[in-house]
Amino acid sequence: MKRNYFKSKLFLKYIWSYLFILLIPLVLMTIFIYQNAVTNLRSEIEQSRLNQLTQTKVIIDGRMKELSEIASRVSYDKRLTPYRVHDPYFSGEAIQALDQYKATSSIIGEMLLYFHKDNNIYSAKGLSSLDVFAGSFSFRNWNKETIFQDLNSVKFPTMRPADTVIRNSYLQDSMLAYLVPITPYSPNPHGTIMYLIKESELTSLIDSVLGNYQGLTYILDNKGQILVDNRQGEALTNAEAKSLFGLSPGIHDKILNGKPHSIVSVTSENNGWTYVTVMPSAQFFSSVVHVRSFIIMLFMIVVLVGAAIALMLARMQYQPISTLVEFANSKSKPKHTADESAAAGNELDRIRTALQEYSSRVDLQEPYARNHFLSMLLKYGNAQSLTPELQEAFDLHFDRTHHFVIVIGWDEMDTQDDRQERQEMIELLAQIEFPELAAHAYGVELPQLDQLALIISFNMIQAEQEFTPIRHIVEAVRSSMLETFDVTPTIGVGTCYFSPDQLNQSFIEACSAFELRASGGHGSVTYFEKLLDTPDHTFWIPNNSLMKLSQSLKQGSYDVAAQMISPSIRSLQSSELSALLKRCICFDILNTMLKTASELGIHNLIQEMAPNMIYTHSLDEMEIGFLNLASRICNQVERNNQKEEQSQIDKIVSYIDDHYMDHTLSLETIAFEFAISPSHVSRSFKEKMGLNFIQYIWQKRLEEVTRLLKTTNAPLKDIIIQVGYLDTPNFIRKFKKETGYTPGQYRKLFWENGHARPVSDLDDE
Template sequence: MKLKLKKLPLFRMTGLTRSILSYLVVFLFPFLIVSGIWFKTSKDSINQQVTLSARNHLLQLQSAFENNLMQLNDLSHQIPFDNKLSLAQTNHAYYATEGQQSLKKSRLAGSIVADVFLLYYDKPEALFSADGWLSLDVFLKEAKAESFAKNQVAELFQTKVPKLVNLASKTAISKRLYYLVPLQNQDQVAYGTAIYAIKDSSIQQLLDQSTFGEESSNFIVNKQNEVLFHTGKKELLTYLKEKEQLQQVTKKTHVKIEQQDYQIQALDKSSFDLAYISLVDPNNALDSVNQVQRNLLYFIGFILIIGAMVVYVLGRRSYQPMRQLEKLIANYTTQEVKEGEYAPSFVHERIEQFLDENKALHQEIKRQTPHAREQVLRKLIGDRIKTQAQLQLLLDSVHVKLTGQHFFVMTISTKENSLNEFSTEHDLLIEYLQTVKGKGYTAYATEILSTQVIAILVGYEEITGAKRIAEAFHHEIFDLVGLQLTIAIGDPVDNLIEINRSFIEALAALEYAYSQKSQKIIFYDALKDETKKAGIHYPDSEEMKLVQSLTQGDYAVATETIHALIEVGVKQGSPNAQKMFGFYLLNTLTKFASKIDSHDALMVAEKATDFHSLYDLEPNLLQIAQLLCALVQEKPQNKESQLKQELFDFINKNYAASQLSLEWLAEEFDMSVSYLSRFIKKESGLTFSKYIQELRLNKIKQALVETNRPIKDIIRDAGYYDVSNYTRKFRTIVGVTPGQYRTLHQN
């Protein structure tokens, strides 16, 4: 039975090697192509970034600096409209303080402003500030601009256009920059100048933020080719202090300063007559690029190594199932692997052969699903599933998904309008109700032979409504079979595991509908609102629900119903009326006890007749209900359960008989062949012939494993007399011969 594999290690190694190589090829070529494209793109992008970054930073510098100057322009345009800052007000001994406060606000409004001064043409020898009036001499002294004459500064301040001026000496390294904005009255006539002292630290911060690392130096130049601000290397500032040198630099793309090459980026003078220049050391910039490139190469190499390791691991892991299949096939075949044969191909052939031989088995499993689904649904409405976990497991196994948060049961009787199990309409209806899906609801149906009803379980969204669903079913059924069938609906429940309550109520509503012979759609909830009868009121809906709960053996529902009936009886009025109500209720349980021959329940009922109040009677009624439900659960009391037990017991005893057939069973049980055929299919999920075949096969398997009897005797004792023909059939079904099956499964 074992596979002869002298060359199997070679085949396994070959298969493993090919598996790893296939992964490697799939990984390596795309990775190398993508990595090459990525590396080249990254390199070009970084080189381009070095070239454009200086210009981008210059644009940022220009935008930031000139936006600040524009804010000062806007601020200056508001000053003529401020009466507190008129010359008359600022000269007033009292109102001058208000003008000082306004200037303090103006000083705070500009982020690059250190102080604000106002020069009035009618008083050119003094400036008005937030601290009051000060003479030009004092201003020049405080500004450390003593090298400028007072009349020269006064003339400089009387400008007609906004401009930046530098009051520092030409040899000074630091700057004393002031931004001058003319003040105009309503007639657009200049009457003064707003003078803003610029913070060196603010401008320096803008320059520092706009530099391209330590390799670049940025400069702000006025129209006189004077460097107003700069950042970076001092030797570059020394070089550019000469106006001739500065003019040449702005016309070039590269310049050599102190044996060092620099790349030049320059922005033309703007509306403020300012130019922006950046000098970049390309060698230092390329060092950064080269470092990035080296890092990229290291990263690609690292990814390549990790990828190769992952490929190796994936190759081994992906080949593990193949090895397991080889071992498994070796236990079920005597075929020898030829030298040089590729193992995966061999495994593929064996699996294909196995699947072909077991195709019938897979089809049979698929056919069994509807039967299993029906069994689960019958367990559910019969209250034989007790836990939510068990319920979910069973529903998932048979692919049942009741959508929505609410659930109820509809019942249709198979006794009305010739809708019996032999009619064409019956078959059409059962096929239609297997699974019904509509907008906002899903439904599944199962036929309950014992009560001769079709139970339809419905899950729905609250917005859909049970009434709309019932009406849709009624119209669909009429269109399908041409019959106006009565549909009874139980109250909805929020938990699917409690659906048996709705089923019992639907049965009660169906029974009530037959007594009325009028309504085609009846809700159990509507029965509870029925008009009270004269005299003692005994609600038919609750009575029928009680009888149905006892019929189903559901003590929980019976308890609730008895308690509800007791409360109704208490409201009857006089003690005599309540007592008559109690006897009526006791009589209902007694009749059911007599029907199922429950002597214990009848004895309790006899003792319970001597009661004083309904509350005194209730414990006895609950005891009777408990005895009745226990008896129903213990003993099969309906035709369906009795037939199932007796029929399958008979088949199990006579499975090997040569005369076993549907006709023989129909004669033994005094039933029609059609009914027995449908009943066996419903209870087992298999046709009669298929059920007998499966039963005999299981008996043969059991005998092969548990005994050492000759195989031919086991097959003949199971009802097959052509041993060789059945041996071939056994191999087709099971995959191995009877002898191989015994060898594999015997200890």
């Protein structure tokens, strides 16, 4: 059924708002758009011209560098030494070499070689005297005497401005003369290379980069002389053109010939030349005639169809809100229907209420996420993954100086009262403070229902011994449980470390100490640090290290196992014991690993790897073998755990399939049924099934409802209650969200001989 937007006061407000926005400031917007279009277009053109001019500079600089490199190669070419050039026998080879150098650059019109105080000049065409050269190349502003003086005196690469040259008495062309002393940049050059470059070669380079640019382009040398004048349009006077010299690189506005002009300037870092383009500012406005016409047309259209545009925009603006309202109605439990809510109040208030409900649901899931993260911290010890956002979300802080883990166990709880007491115990230990001991602790649910880990962080007072505050904290935890729940816990305490990254080691040690609770009796406290060795056998592997190694293998923690094996082997290598005794001591490690593997039911590794390690020849080989064996055991433990979890999840899924119609079915009932913690059930179920516990139960109930709607005529409320869902209105909203139909529509679609009819023909419920 289509929603009537005009019944919504919020939708009508949007329409009036858009009408006001579109019609009132329309004239001001038109003026602004036009000015902005002109400004943006001008900025784009100027920026494009700046980029093109920079590209032109790079290309021409590259060509000039190319000419300097040619001159440098000429100066070191043995064929072009003064001796060989003057020698009749080698002169032909020298002329050929000049011709080869000339061919390497496309912009060279002519290339000439002159040696100081010589009366001859050499080109790719042959030898000629200066008089003959002056007759062949007659410069309008560069006479023979000046040419001779410049050829003998130039010490730095020098470009002469474009000049009219009459060649062979009848050919006229505009050319630039580029003089490069050889050797280049030498304080005492012995000659000069003169390149004659047609001005058209440089202007064609400029035109090829600037494209269809209509304006003036100049290249000025580092003294302000105009080297190249490329005119397209109105020309500037010589004085105005020279005034362009000295402008800073970038875009400028300047009055030339009494008119505003846009000037773009770029300066070469290599030779100090200035590249300038000049364009009348009026051309920018002629470029936006089409924009002006378009704005006038747009003005007329907006005036005529403003109401329609306002309606469309209001609908676009309101549609997401309407969708959010429908979503909020389908996911929450309102007191009224969606239409009543929209009529009675603002849709935004309804969305706000839904968000508050979702926030409360997130708060319910937060303990599971927090426990999952802390479980990963106990397993891998990577406290660096705790970002500030996670710290704030989970209210976790590891800013104290010392950290350790304790494992707490108690008698199994079977009755409902026991379960309630266990939940209260978990809530108490989830986060507990000991201000007088400068310590705080975070509880972590372990997979076993009768066990809990506690991560403790505290600040050590310098005057105290390290073990003293640990004992006080453990006693405080034990006393708190005794006073609050009358429970005598069994506690295993791991070693204290400076970094929270080592909490996985402390957890392994706490598990090792906890396993010894049988020897200590019920309610005992076992400190891993107190599991000392016999003083007379200090050169053997410590018992607590072997115990920690065994526990790390049982937990599948290869990192901790490697930290037990490698240091032990290295300490043996540095000892002065005999090789036989060292080997015997190593067998302690091997026996511990093999015994642990046997306890875990991993027998194939013993047969595969143990014989090879017995016959190894060095401690290094034994260390590699031990680490490999530890890795194999840990990997097998991980695989076994995954198989066990999968098998357990299969049993849980089967249990849900049999009991999903029970409205009391919950995460907690599943946890106690299978003797594992709720957080472990939640995490494992999502990992294995791809959807969470609540979603799976909803899908099962939905499937059963759809089946009953198709096959029975039982009342809808009875069907919903029958599948274990007590909130009928909420179920109907979720059903429509999932299928697109209400339950009544769905039944009518599939009830009559299985022939579906359009939903529009059905009555709404």
